[in-house]
Amino acid sequence: xxxxxxxxxxxxxxxxxxxxxxxxxxxxxxxxxxxxxxxxxxxxxxxxxxxxxxxxxxxxxxxxxxxxxxxxxxxxxxxxxxxxxxxxxxxxxxxxxxxxxxxxxxxxxxxxxxxxxxxxxxxxxxxxxxxxxxxxxxxxxxxxxxxxxxxxxxxxxxxxxxxxxxxxxxxxxxxxxxxxxxxxxxxxxxxxxxxxxxxxxxxxxxxxxxxxxxxxxxxxxxxxxxxxxxxxxxxxxxxxxxxxxxxxxxxxxxxxxxxxxxxxxxxxxxxxxxxxxxxxxxxxxxxxxxxxxxxxxxxxxxxxxxxxxxxxxxxxxxxxxxxxxxxxxxxxxxxxxxxxxxxxxxxxxxxxxxxxxxxxxxxxxxxxxxxxxxxxxxxxxxxxxxxxxxxxxxxxxxxxxxxxxxxxxxxxxxxxxxxxxxxxxxxxxxxxxxxxxxxxxxxxxxxxxxxxxxxxxxxxxxxxxxxxxxxxxxxxxxxxxxxxxxxxxxxxxxxxxxxxxxxxxxxxxxxxxxxxxxxxxxxxxxxxxxxxxxxxxxxxxxxxxxxxxxxxxxxxxxxxxxxxxxxxxxxxxxxxxxxxxxxxxxxxxxxxxxxxxxxxxxxxxxxxxxxxxxxxxxxxxxxxxxxxxxxxxxxxxxxxxxxxxxxxxxxxxxxxxxxxxxxxxxxxxxxxxxxxxxxxxxxxxxxxxxxx
Amino acid sequence: xxxxxxxxxxxxxxxxxxxxxxxxxxxxxxxxxxxxxxxxxxxxxxxxxxxxxxxxxxxxxxxxxxxxxxxxxxxxxxxxxxxxxxxxxxxxxxxxxxxxxxxxxxxxxxxxxxxxxxxxxxxxxxxxxx
Numbered sequence: 001x002x003x004x005x006x007x008x009x010x011x012x013x014x015x016x017x018x019x020x021x022x023x024x025x026x027x028x029x030x031x032x033x034x035x036x037x038x039x040x041x042x043x044x045x046x047x048x049x050x051x052x053x054x055x056x057x058x059x060x061x062x063x064x065x066x067x068x069x070x071x072x073x074x075x076x077x078x079x080x081x082x083x084x085x086x087x088x089x090x091x092x093x094x095x096x097x098x099x100x101x102x103x104x105x106x107x108x109x110x111x112x113x114x115x116x117x118x119x120x121x122x123x124x125x126x127x128x129x130x131x132x133x134x135x136x137x138x139x140x141x142x143x144x145x146x147x148x149x150x151x152x153x154x155x156x157x158x159x160x161x162x163x164x165x166x167x168x169x170x171x172x173x174x175x176x177x178x179x180x181x182x183x184x185x186x187x188x189x190x191x192x193x194x195x196x197x198x199x200x201x202x203x204x205x206x207x208x209x210x211x212x213x214x215x216x217x218x219x220x221x222x223x224x225x226x227x228x229x230x231x232x233x234x235x236x237x238x239x240x241x242x243x244x245x246x247x248x249x250x251x252x253x254x255x256x257x258x259x260x261x262x263x264x265x266x267x268x269x270x271x272x273x274x275x276x277x278x279x280x281x282x283x284x285x286x287x288x289x290x291x292x293x294x295x296x297x298x299x300x301x302x303x304x305x306x307x308x309x310x311x312x313x314x315x316x317x318x319x320x321x322x323x324x325x326x327x328x329x330x331x332x333x334x335x336x337x338x339x340x341x342x343x344x345x346x347x348x349x350x351x352x353x354x355x356x357x358x359x360x361x362x363x364x365x366x367x368x369x370x371x372x373x374x375x376x377x378x379x380x381x382x383x384x385x386x387x388x389x390x391x392x393x394x395x396x397x398x399x400x401x402x403x404x405x406x407x408x409x410x411x412x413x414x415x416x417x418x419x420x421x422x423x424x425x426x427x428x429x430x431x432x433x434x435x436x437x438x439x440x441x442x443x444x445x446x447x448x449x450x451x452x453x454x455x456x457x458x459x460x461x462x463x464x465x466x467x468x469x470x471x472x473x474x475x476x477x478x479x480x481x482x483x484x485x486x487x488x489x490x491x492x493x494x495x496x497x498x499x500x501x502x503x504x505x506x507x508x509x510x511x512x513x514x515x516x517x518x519x520x521x522x523x524x525x526x527x528x529x530x531x532x533x534x535x536x537x538x539x540x541x542x543x544x545x546x547x548x549x550x551x552x553x554x555x556x557x558x559x560x561x562x563x564x565x566x567x568x569x570x571x572x573x574x575x576x577x578x579x580x581x582x583x584x585x586x587x588x589x590x591x592x593x594x595x596x597x598x599x600x601x602x603x604x605x606x607x608x609x610x611x612x613x614x615x616x617x618x619x620x621x622x623x624x625x626x627x628x629x630x631x632x633x634x635x636x637x638x639x640x641x642x643x644x645x646x647x648x649x650x651x652x653x654x655x656x657x658x659x660x661x662x663x664x665x666x667x668x669x670x671x672x673x674x675x676x677x678x679x680x681x682x683x684x685x686x687x688x689x690x691x692x
Numbered sequence: 693x694x695x696x697x698x699x700x701x702x703x704x705x706x707x708x709x710x711x712x713x714x715x716x717x718x719x720x721x722x723x724x725x726x727x728x729x730x731x732x733x734x735x736x737x738x739x740x741x742x743x744x745x746x747x748x749x750x751x752x753x754x755x756x757x758x759x760x761x762x763x764x765x766x767x768x769x770x771x772x773x774x775x776x777x778x779x780x781x782x783x784x785x786x787x788x789x790x791x792x793x794x795x796x797x798x799x800x801x802x803x804x805x806x807x808x809x810x811x812x813x814x815x816x817x818x819x820x821x822x
Contacts, residue, residue, distance in 0.1 A: 655743040658731070664724070667741045
């Protein structure tokens with residue numbers, strides 16, 4: 001029912017996109033100030049943004065965008081050279097605009113005060129370019145369409161009757177004439193918004209041209225209406241003026257004599273038909289107006305509710321994927337019908353055939369649904385270059401963010417939760433990691449620090465690494481800091497001391513900056529990552545840099561697995577890490593001084609005896625199989641007594657207490673109801689590597 | 693308050709019914725290698741994988757051979773199974789009937805209750821398993 005809310009959510013989505021694009025482009029512009037294509041692109045995005053804000057009647061936002069657009073116009077016409085001051089100003093405008101959009105999302109009213117400082121700055125820039133000739137231009141343009149009039153051309157007797165009745169009651173009748181700004185691109189919606197505003201407080205009785213024509217925007221700039229309301233003249237005027245893109249208005253109490261004088265030359269039109277028509281047109285508008293939550297006054301709860309929904313509801317899906325989905329579903333319908341038919345005829349063969357197809361389609365659909373839920377990490381990454389630039393300015397450091405693999409896909413829920421921990425790590429690297437340029441130079445490093453953010457898929461996980469070439473963690477400093485905070489570091493190795501940065505309430509920065517916060521930090525990052533089912537590792541070397549490695553599950557629930565038996569017990573091994581399975585005899589396992597290895601391809605790979613590892617009684621009569629897995633570019637052979645087969649399994653979470661054993665990713669339930677544990681091959685192999 | 697009376701290795705125990713969501717017959721338990729000894733393994737409870745804990749191992753009493761029931765314990769949104777020998781009945785116990793109230797040493801014993809022809813230990817293990 002609420003038409004506006006549809007526009008609103010669309011507006012937010014598109015504004016976010018446009019602002020992001022502007023941010024990206026402006027950042028690029030800073031490094032290529034002479035790229036005119038870029039300026040044009042920026043100009044277009046800014047213009048779209050302005051248009052949308054204006055359509056929604058968000059004046060404050062429109063004003064700021066408009067002024068900012070002027071700046072781009074100067075770049076375009078060459079009146080102004082792009083420099084870092086202007087870029088910073090634009091960035092501040094963009095930030096403010098993002099803030100405005102956020103406020104609107106939270107149903108807050110915008111005020112002029114929010115942008116006055118920026119407007120002033122922008123105006124100064126404008127003045128410096130072309131003095132005041134711009135201001136002189138506008139008024140003269142306005143005079144060319146003739147005077148606005150509020151005399152109606154064909155008002156019917158029935159309408160007059162209603163007006164009479166209304167006036168004798170509490171109501172007052174006004175004749176209103178409105179001239180829409182002739183620059184307005186969307187006259188129709190503008191009229192709709194004005195009408196809606198008016199209908200909240202009264203009734204629009206008659207319009208000229210008719211409502212249909214007005215809402216289609218099929219008129220010049222002027223329109224007139226008769227309005228019945230209890231409000232006084234100033235209030236009505238205010239209500240009309242609260243809409244944007246209005247050039248001029250006349251609001252007067254309805255004057256029948258003046259009206260009749262103006263009407264004399266008009267021929268009498270057929271009445272009743274028109275009247276009915278008018279009513280029909282009115283009703284839906286009124287209904288819509290009534291259903292609309294009056295966000296400014298009451299219905300706060302419903303608005304807040306809608307708002308909560310709007311934020312987390314939608315996902316953008318590649319159209320080809322959606323088309324494939326539709327194809328698969330229609331195929332499924334075909335086979336369902338075949339099944340129906342075959343079961344009616346009791347034809348077992350036909351049924352089997354159809355079932356086969358259905359099972360194929362189910363798995364394809366399942367695959368596709370997972371893919372539809374996937375989102376590129378660029379959704380999160382795209383805002384970071386801008387962030388690092390600002391951080392560099394703020395910290396007086398020189399640094400650059402290199403982003404790799406931003407097309408890597410992850411489940412949407414994971415992606416949307418990812419930005420917070422990553423921002424935190426980035427800030428940490430910028431603030432604590434990268435040194436000041438002079439210090440870097442002294443140490444023989446490039447003045448400009450590099451932070452590298454990369455994402456790639458490995459097996460059924462996505463690995464995100466964040467690496468800086470900064471000063472790295474100094475165990476001595478951490479130790480001192482930890483002790484001053486009352487953390488006991490006695491007998492700790494350097495590695496253990498480095499891990500203290502994940503300790504709640506720990507911060508290594510000598511002074512607290514507003515960038516990496518007050519030590520509410522890495523522990524929160526770690527908590528967030530494990531909440532997402534992932535893990536966080538850190539490698540750091542003094543004066544060389546720090547690297548954070550985040551491993552996240554690709555999808556949250558379904559994987560392909562190889563089912564194996566060890567002793568009498570069944571286990572699942574995620575198939576994506578499995579390179580190959582080989583049968584081997586006991587004498588092919590070679591004992592070295594501290595481990596057992598197996599000759600695979602040209603090298604020797606470590607063998608992991610799962611029965612010993614898990615303390616399972618081995619079955620000496622069974623043949624041995626080695627499941628060759630590849631972890632971190634290295635091969636390992638995992639021994640199993642028997643292969644059961646390959647199967648698609650649903651990962652079920654297990655008790656945190658059992659997760660602590662660090663051998664199982666989860667459990668799964670078979671078709672017959674029995675349970676098997678899923679081996680955490682990554683953890684098992686990493687542990688093996690640790691003991692080498 | 694309502695309590696569940698159950699048997700384990702010829703001894704009787706009482707546990708508050710408020711912490712028990714349901715009682716099921718023992719189903720197949722899948723062992724979890726390397727888990728603590730009081731974790732009996734995992735069961736499939738209507739499609740959910742649930743950890744089952746052996747009460748006898750948990751509170752350190754001799755275990756019985758034949759365990760017929762699992763109490764499904766709940767705390768907020770978490771569920772865990774508690775393996776016992778057999779549920780006898782649900783009884784109403786007045787709080788003041790609980791004698792020999794717990795000492796600080798034995799946190800899972802709340803005391804004992806004397807019933808018609810037997811004496812039952814009142815246990816509370818929620819703080820141990822959740």
